[in-house]
Amino acid sequence: MSESTVGQVVSVQSRKGTKREYETVIILRPNVNKNGILELVHKMQGVFEKYGARLLKIENWGSRTLAFPIKRSPTGIYLYWRFLGGSDIVHEFERNLQISESVLRYYTVRVEDDVDPDARPSEITEDLLQAVAEPPPEPEPQPEPVREEEDRFVSDDDGDDEERRR
Known part of the structure; x- marks a missing residue:
């Protein structure tokens, strides 16, 4: 960096005709129903139409247990969104999520520029929009592997270790 640009904010602009x-x-709160x-x-x-953004993908990941309770909810319904737009759509999208009663938490990440x-x-x-309101099918439980009983050496702290079965 030259001395003339030190301390200045250098803006990165997108190429014309591209989006991020x-x-x-x-x-979402666990009690949000299909209509919600x-x-x-x-x-x-x-909101996407108003700001000229394009929704690429939306998925319902179903109800999952949270790592910690959020607003006293131990579980939540996860929705995944992928879209194209500018920073203005992200701001408006997150503003609408923030004021929505059904949203517990959200996180937006920029995937790619230009x-x-x-x-x-x-x-x-x-059809996809209707299907996103349905939770995904529950995965079939996997059987636990059968473990054979193992011989173990156990120390009884008197110096004469012997092989014992647990």
């Missing part, structure tokens, strides 16, 4: 790609994971999820999705879809919107088709259909 973002991911957001939203944790659909209402949130349709509201956010309106994405050509024509190169990233949207996977969103009306």
Whole structure:
């Protein structure tokens, strides 16, 4: 860096005609029903349309146990969103999430800069939007492996170790 640019904020601008790609994971209250999820999705879809952003993907990851309770909820419903837009859509999207009663927590990450919107088709259909309100099927429980009883050496601290079965 030259001396003339030290201390100055250097702005990185996107190429003309490109957008940034973002991911957001939203944790909803566990008592949010199908209609509540659909209402949130349709509201956010309106925000995307208003700001000229494109929703690429949305998935319902189902109900999961949280690492720690958030607003006294030990579980939450996870929704994954992937979209194209500018920083203005992220600000408005997060503002709407913040005032929503059904949202416990959210986190947005910029995945990539300078994405050509024509190169990233949207996977969103009306059927997918209806399906996102349904929780994913529960995975089948995996049987625990059968463990054979092992011989172990046990020390009884009197110096004459012997082999014992536990």
